[in-house]
Amino acid sequence: MKLKILRALLVMAAALAVLVIALVVWFQGFSLQSDGIFVVTFAMCLLGADRTYEWISKRSSNRIAAYSSAATALMIGAFVMAELMARLSFDNRASTYRWMAGFGMVTALAWVSFDLLLRGRLDTSDKWVKPTATGLAIVVFLISLWAAFAVPFVRVGTVSPHDCALMAQALKEFSPEGVSGGMRLSSKANCNWRTLGLPEPNANVISQSGEFHPWFSVEPPVYSLLRTRATLSVGQEWIMLGGGGQDCLYSRTLKGWRRDRCETSWIS
Structure with a gap:
């Protein structure tokens, strides 16, 4: 026993x-x-x-x-x-x-x-x-x-141009209206955003006069060990405390990265 x-x-x-x-x-x-x-x-x-x-x-x-x-x-x-x-x-x-x-x-x-x-x-x-x-x-x-x-569990140390391209793709697919509407970008990644069709990052979403500026953001990707899949965190706010974010899963294909699905990560 x-x-x-x-x-x-x-x-x-x-x-x-x-x-x-x-x-x-x-x-x-x-x-x-x-x-x-x-x-x-x-x-x-x-x-x-x-x-x-x-x-x-x-x-x-x-x-x-x-x-x-x-x-x-x-x-x-x-x-x-x-x-x-x-x-x-x-x-x-x-x-x-x-x-x-x-x-x-x-x-x-x-x-x-x-x-x-x-x-x-x-x-x-x-x-x-x-x-x-x-x-x-x-x-x-x-x-x-x-x-x-x-x-995906391998976090990126230094962001490469390939990482930047994937981040820009995720932002454009998540918030096309933000890209076309000129929302402020919030990101710490060192990317050449203008060549990727995005504005330069601006962390000041509230101006000195107290006016709120809509913003969107993206975090560096987290890859699988062989870099065949990746997750990215994206988010946006149109008004003060009025926005949300998602964690999106991407798969690498012969034609590039393809978005598989997204799940809501936060809402404000």
């Missing part, structure tokens, strides 16, 4: 560690207040998955059925928690379900891999160790490859 409890705790801790890494990569950092809810949520889901596996394994010798049922229980728990968070206005339903589905699959894969690996070692049955270790290595490799191509 103590051996089973120890294995279950080790497996859940290892799976949660993988989840934290995924959160750090996806959100470019980890905040205990905002991201800790995912860790707590999936800790409860993992407990349910472990209990489901134990219940199924006592009634069937088919490990595939037991692990499939456990993974299904984990995902059901994740979606139930996603609906609860949406109803509690934690975030909009589309974003919450997408996050819980993605992090749920990562957590389920990590839990199954670590459970197979540690179950073989602690139960002194070596027949599962080598294939499980090989499978775990493959999973880690695929996740790393996916992160390298798909997840």
